[in-house]
Amino acid sequence: MNQNQNLTTDQSLSIKNICKNFGDVKALDDVTLNVASGEFFTLLGPSGCGKTTLLRIIAGLEMADSGRVFIGGKDITGLPAIKRQVNTVFQSYALFPHLTIYENIAFGLRSRKFPDAEIKKRVIRRLEMLDLSSMAQRHPHQLSGGQKQRVALARALVNEPEVLLLDEPMSALDARLRAQVQEDLRRLQRKLGRTFILVTHDQAEALVCSDRLAVMRQGRVVQCGTPEEVYDNPKDSFVAKFLGAANLIPCTKAPGGVQTAFGFLALDKEPSWQEGTVAIRPEWIGIGDKEPERNGIRAHVTEIIYRGTNFDLWLEPGPLRVRTSSYRRIDPGREVWLELAPKELVILEDEAR
């Protein structure tokens, strides 16, 4: 699918052929993306993949070496940050320590010389929306991490940006709070109907929040689509492993399927390569005492890991990871049958060898 072709007028943000080098390092290598108006879009990737650089280029805090950035159909490539209708929630929140929460949120409106009454109205609305009303007169150092994060969010949203950029806004929160905030953020975005662009290295966050996501690696977009699309049909082993867990099985093409170390595995579709990799999610592997009709593997359990909601089993030959529900404890040493059903096996199209 060519991303360039579905450029329509309701594109909120469009990025074309962006390149950026830092010295010899290619931070971004010909990145093209389109984000629809009102979409929650996530840039997902490991550290150093260029996702933050891309966000900074959209914000106008960094200039691209080549390529163009459009917001609402308007070319803003050469505009500095202060002229862009884009606001950012910074990773460190970057709240002004000498200003109260009220003044922090009012900052952007004061810069643009809004009348006091209007500022008051807007700031109070955001304070209420993000449950910060009682904090208005405090200073940032008196707030908890979650509260600071909400202030940063309010400070950006009060300017009613066309695109809101979020640079790993949850990395400073502890795991429990993070899960909560992810859902809150998702709801907030739905309610406001604004375009959000989130940068994260946390795959759970990307899955929970996004309408669509782009997985990035070494300055390139590897795969782009809805969370389900990308999770169910990863294009290569990098995406398969970065988004969730996956068993990667090297193989060669054979009539009706592939030949692997475990023997022949039938597939629903023909792979495009001769030698490559198929993947299967641990929770998609069937486990039982009877030999299945197709794609059965005789294996024995070597290790069992309890994860609360499920067990993770490690099996030989393989090693293969299988996820079973938490009431199916299978102790190490047991011989079982595994079923790698054809419809669950993903052909990694970009993983030819």
Added chain:
Amino acid sequence: MKRADSLITWYGELTTRQQLLKRGSLLLSPGMLWLMLFLVLPGLVLVVVSVVTRGAYGQLEWVFTLENYKRLAGFTLFGWTPDYLMILWRSVVVAFFTTLVSVLLSYPLCFFIAGRPERSRYMWLTLVIIPFWTNMVIRAYAWFLILSPELPIAKLAAVFGFIPEGAPLYPNAFAVYLGMVSMFLPFVTLPLYASVERLDWSLVEAAQDLYASRIRTFTQAILPQTMPGLSVGIILTFVPAMGMFVVPDLLGGAKYMLVGNLIQQQFGTSRDWPFGAAISMGLMVLTMVGLQIYRRKGKEVQVV
């Protein structure tokens, strides 16, 4: 149980309040002694000397009087003159503008150095410090050379008619400021640099992201962050600049007298210690007032 005897823990050690106090005062005593010997005692001597009378040969006569302070305030045998007050006021003005110019020059300098690659930063900082290695008097004399009539600066000034043809660019107020600023610049630059180097640039970016103008970015994102270094720099410059006498003496000439010169004169050629002590007290009071005003203003800046 009596409070003083109750056991308390102090960094993992079990002890009593009394014992801690004893140990604390013991540890503090060298510092206290130092302050007593070199600050409190001389200060008291100065106060005493400032209220006694000068003898015919410059010796101290133990007749207590407030005459010295009256003289400083301008009351003489022949009526009131503002001469001494003018000198005091001029010193405040010179110290103020010296500090201001040093601050204005230091900001761009600090940002320039902080923007260099890590290794060359130390070279630039060393360049800032190098003048310290030379004696103050020698540095003041160096300005004679730089401002001498043969060199382009003085020639240029003559072309524009600021000075007569073939005259040097000293002694005058300009030369004094030049000397003062070059003398005190590192006192502002070094502490300010310490703040600038640690600057959290994400706040600057946040200001940019929130449509702040350059001035607003400076006052809201940079100034509050660099306030600690700036405060130290301002105090380190303003206080000694108030009492500076070498630079105005050499570069300002007799007509451009500052309070430092006046005090030096009283203790030196005039041999009038009581009056010199009274002026010193006046200078100290003025400095305290200046610092107090700065503290108030500084607090306002922090809060607003």
